[in-house]
Amino acid sequence: MTQDEIIALLRERLDEIVPGAAASLGEDDDLRDELDLDSMDFLKLVRGVHEQLKVDIPETDYGKLGTLRAFAEYVAART
Amino acid sequence: MAELVFEMPSLGADMEAGTLVAWRVALGDAVRRGDVIAEVETEKGVIDVEVFADGVVSALLVEPGTKVPVGTALAKLETGGTAGSGAAPEAGSGSSVGSGSGSSESVSESSASVSESVSESVSESVSESESVSESVSESVSESVSESVSESVSESVSESVSESVSESVSGAGARAGAGARDFVRVTPAARALADARGVDLRGLVGTGREGVILLADVERARERPVEATPAARQHARERGVDLTQVRGSRPHGVIGREDVARVASTAAPSPVDASPESRMRAAIANAMARSKREIPHYYLTHTVDLSRATVFLETRNAGKPPEARVLLAALLLRSTALALRKHPELNAHWTEGQAAPRESIDLGLAISLRGGGLVAPAIPRTDTLDLDALMAAMVDVVERARRGALRASEMAPGSLTVTSLGERGVDVVVPVILPPQVAMVGFGTPARRPWVVGDVVVPRPVITLSLAADHRVTDGHLGARFLARIASYLESPETS
Secondary structure (H helix, E strand, O other): OOHHHHHHHHHHHHHHHOOOOHHHOOOOOOHHHHHOOOHHHHHHHHHHHHHHHOOOOOHHHHHHOOOHHHHHHHHHOOO | OEEEEEEOOOOOOOOOEEEEEEEOOOOOOEEOOOOEEEEEEEOOEEEEEEOOOOEEEEEEOOOOOOEEEOOOEEEEEEEOOOOOHHHOOOOOOOOOEEOOOOOOHHHHHHHHHHHHHHHHHHHHHHHHOOOHHHHHHHHOOHHHHHHHHHHHHOHHHHHHHHHHHHHHHHOOOOOOHHHHOOOOEOHHHHHHHHHHOOOHHHOOOOOHHHOEOHHHHHHHHHOOOOEOHHHHHHHHHHOOOHHHOOOOOHHHOEOHHHHHHHHHHHOOOOOOOOHHHHHHHHHHHHHHHHHHHOOEEEEEEEEEOHHHHHHHHHHHOOOOHHHOOOHHHHHHHHHHHHHHHOHHHOEEEEOOEEEEOOOOOEEEOEEOOOOOEEOOEEOOHHHOOHHHHHHHHHHHHHHHHHOOOOHHHHOOOOOEEEEOHHHOOOOOOOOOOOOEOEEEEEOOOEEEEEEEOOEEEEEEEEEEEEEEEOOOOOHHHHHHHHHHHHHHHHOHHHO
């Protein structure tokens, strides 16, 4: 899966959590700040990715997933 | 003889019209500068209006109970001097007599600004104090306070006898207004009585010389409500507060039809209000009522979260995201367990007393995207283990944000927990959600210097806060409750 595909998938998931907001999100924008995600939202995103791509993301790595680009790189390295 | 026209004064920059409540003078009365000649009601309360010229009342042009725009001629005075000469206002007089012919702009402007300061201070008294005379003398300059407090203490009894004959002719202009105006009551008490439909004539005032105070109206409301069983059931179903319903049955007993009437007017029609504005209105109602009625006390307590953090990390390590538990679940569980030990805080304030609740159903404050807030209850929170509680929270948050909560969840729970926790604030100072009697807040967990033994070390800490209803509990109990939550968080494996 290419990085662009992963980013598209992340946007899809984010759009379910924050309807309408994910499309305009820049790849280097801070996810939590821009979309006002709380820990419940973020867990939902991680759950979605895990479900779809079977990538395990331990809690201790949440700090590495601050932007769409960083998240996609992290996932790409594990698929 | 010159003639002065007494106009509806501007008692505040935003005032466009006022209601003449009562005349304090009759046709042919001689008045002296500083005499209160009328009571005018504005949105800020009832205000005594003085005259600042000597003269004789030659005409009363407006009936009590009539609402007229600022500047409308209310009465005429015959004065001894030439036109306008007796009408120069003195600073602090608080009156507003404009000469019919010769009043200059500067005169009316200065009187308006003085009047404004009076009306603002009086409006402060609505929330801050029980007695008009006290609040006015505290907050207005000496000269004004003297004249106003005199008018309250002295001229009330005069005006009662004098204005009886006057307002008979005015009766019918506003239903019940005539009789009501002879009750001696502070503006704050009258405003509350109006808002709640309390009949002032049935009250005994405990203020000086029998003046009805805010507290008297509060007490009136707290008398047990008499309602038929069908009315009570209907009120429960529709979420109507029976204390806000006026009974139409004999002896004021509330019938089902009374509840239905209130329920139908209380629910805004979907045609003229968006869901957002209806939610905003509901929040406004609940929070205004909370701040108006509940004597909150507040406590905070900062706790070392390091054991809780390690506990959760260990628990979640190696588990798929579906099985992970967030700190929020641990906070909620600790609160539920602590509430078991302090059932006094698990109550609803209804009909003037605390009614204990049987189950622990914590409300969870959930902010919605696009604004707004809901606080659905999680049934029997204390019986859920961490995994079950986490699942329940995920479910209810998801449905709340989708707008798919169940009616049963919207019934008020035990107490509400709010966690602004992830937005960087250190402490939440909660506003209790009526009819609940307490609310718990959690600030943002953060690493802070912490003394362990004789060493300062960085530790993750969180500040818990409690707002509780002082009518029901005292700070001592509240402190023990917070300490109990803290102890569960400090040893999470036992909770």
